[in-house]
Each structure stands twice: as C-alpha cells, then as structure tokens.
Amino acid sequence: QVQLVESGGGLVQAGGSLRLSCAASGRIASVYGMGWFRQAPGKEREFVAGISRSIGTTYYADSVKGRFTISRDFAKNTLYLQMNRLKPEDTAVYYCATSPDYFGSYSDRYNFWGQGTQVTVSS
Numbered sequence: 001q002v003q004l005v006e007s008g009g010g011l012v013q014a015g016g017s018l019r020l021s022c023a024a025s026g027r028i029a030s031v032y033g034m035g036w037f038r039q040a041p042g043k044e045r046e047f048v049a050g051i052s053r054s055i056g057t058t059y060y061a062d063s064v065k066g067r068f069t070i071s072r073d074f075a076k077n078t079l080y081l082q083m084n085r086l087k088p089e090d091t092a093v094y095y096c097a098t099s100p101d102y103f104g105s106y107s108d109r110y111n112f113w114g115q116g117t118q119v120t121v122s123s
Contacts, residue, residue: 002026002098002112009094009117016086016121022079022096022114033103034079035110036070038092038119048094049081050103059104064090086121093118 008020024031035050049070050059058070069082079096094117097110 002028002031004096004098004112004114006094006096006114006117009119011120011122012086014086014088014121014123017082017084018086018119020081020083020094020096020117020119022081024077024079024098028077030100031098032101033099033110034072035097035099035103036079036081036094037097037107037110038090038094039116040089040092043092045095045107047105047107050105051079052103057103061105083119086119088121088123091119091121 003025005023012018031053033050033052036048037045038048039045047061048064049068051070051072067085071080096114098112099110102109
C-alpha cells in the first residue's frame, strides 16, 4: 500500500501561481512512476504530468506544457507540481497517483491515489 496526501491547493487569480505537494508513505520502494491528474466539475479526470521516481524523466499534457513543472524530492518522498500562469480552465480537483511501472497519461495504470486538493482560478 502507498498512502498519498496532497496539499497546496487554493484560490488564485488568473496569471498567478500555486505549488501543489503530495507526500507519499508506505511501500515507496514499489513506486516507479508518479503523476498528477485533475478533474473539473462535469468532466472526466485528465492527465496533467508524470515523472519517473528514480531518474526524474517527465511527461506533460499539451495543455500545461511550458506552464507547469512536475518534480520530486526523492529523499522526502514528496511529489510537487509548480503551476504558473494559471488560467480559469485549470480549475479542478488535483490528484496525485503512483504506479509500479508507468508514468504516462493512462489513469488505469496508476494504482494508488490521493484524496485530491481543490485549485480554483478566478478570472
């Protein structure tokens, strides 16, 4: 089992920045990839960014490329998402997730999920 707790969400004006954190505990050694997903009201959950836990290779959705940065602190078992130049369409609940063998965009490949943190971007 891997436990994930997100934090850092909130209300921000368009153009502003937020940094999300995801603290992981439990069987960390089983984790190969970590990712951020988001779900807006009335929409399906969508991939935001992924990272390989050991090497740090990253992968982004086109909608956030150049604005968001995913990173991890290997020693602290913490995943981050730095979000800059936020837009109202970034408003969603943001979830972190882990996978034993993947860090891409298919949510079915992730087996542990956090509870989510709300991000609201006002226009």
